[in-house]
Amino acid sequence: MSRGKFIVxxxxxxxxxxxxxxxxxxxxxxxxxxxxxxxxxxxxxxAEEIRxxxxxxxxxxxxxxxxxxxxxxxxxxxxxTIQTIRPALKKGRIVLCDRGFPSTxxxxxxxxxxxxxxxxxxxIDQMSRGATWDPSKNTWSGALVPDLTVFLDVDPxxxxxxxxxxxxxxxxxxxxxxxxxxxxxxxxxxxxxxxxVIIDANQPMETVRKEALQLVSAFLRSDA
Ligand code: TMP
Numbered sequence: 001m002s003r004g005k006f007i008v009x010x011x012x013x014x015x016x017x018x019x020x021x022x023x024x025x026x027x028x029x030x031x032x033x034x035x036x037x038x039x040x041x042x043x044x045x046x047a048e049e050i051r052x053x054x055x056x057x058x059x060x061x062x063x064x065x066x067x068x069x070x071x072x073x074x075x076x077x078x079x080x081t082i083q084t085i086r087p088a089l090k091k092g093r094i095v096l097c098d099r100g101f102p103s104t105x106x107x108x109x110x111x112x113x114x115x116x117x118x119x120x121x122x123x124i125d126q127m128s129r130g131a132t133w134d135p136s137k138n139t140w141s142g143a144l145v146p147d148l149t150v151f152l153d154v155d156p157x158x159x160x161x162x163x164x165x166x167x168x169x170x171x172x173x174x175x176x177x178x179x180x181x182x183x184x185x186x187x188x189x190x191x192x193x194x195x196x197v198i199i200d201a202n203q204p205m206e207t208v209r210k211e212a213l214q215l216v217s218a219f220l221r222s223d224a
Contacts, residue, residue, distance in 0.1 A: 014159030110186025
């Protein structure tokens with residue numbers, strides 16, 4: 001059986017990722033594709049427990065250092081990669097994932113303005129995506145790389161206003177505008193290392209969903 005496809009939907013607050021993932025999954029399933037939807041942080045039983053900790057009242061009150069956050073998001077990603085993503089890809093599934101490793105760079109490094117943590121990110125990121133260290137070559141190999149990353153690029157002002165209207169949220173939504181501007185810049189930086197497409201997510205959600213479907217369909221055809 002051929003390996004499935006790993007597609008990550010990324011974007012800042014209020015970009016409409018969740019809606020897009022649900023829509024893409026429904027249309028692709030209607031077309032007979034075998035699809036699973038998942039998310040980060042989370043996506044496996046224990047990773048969801050780590051998610052609860054990340055968004056807990058304790059985390060809101062104690063403001064864990066971005067290095068602690070980096071490690072928590074990475075720990076959730078290890079579980080998610082091992083328990084959910086790799087097995088689904090092995091079964092030939094299309095995995096549609098709400099967020100992935102670019103979020104960690106965008107939020108914990110760029111958003112938090114902790115450039116000193118970039119080397120930590122490089123190291124922990126490889127590990128969290130299932131890479132192994134090859135001492136003979138002095139390098140990491142085998143990290144899980146998304147086949148396609150769809151970046152829903154929303155102006156932070158627009159996205160935060162949309163997020164304000166939602167009833168569910170987390171304490172990352174409460175950060176100042178400058179934080180979200182840095183997050184957006186961070187995405188542009190980290191996305192250059194992966195195959196990606198960018199959608200203007202300031203448009204009405206219906207247009208965003210339609211463009212996402214066109215781009216994902218084209219990718220699946222080209223990569224078949
Ligand atoms: P969401 O489920 O609504 O997308 O919220 C997830 C929040 O977690 C969002 O504010 C971004 C944040 N986040 C990070 O800060 N780093 C990460 O690595 C991931 C995956 C999410």
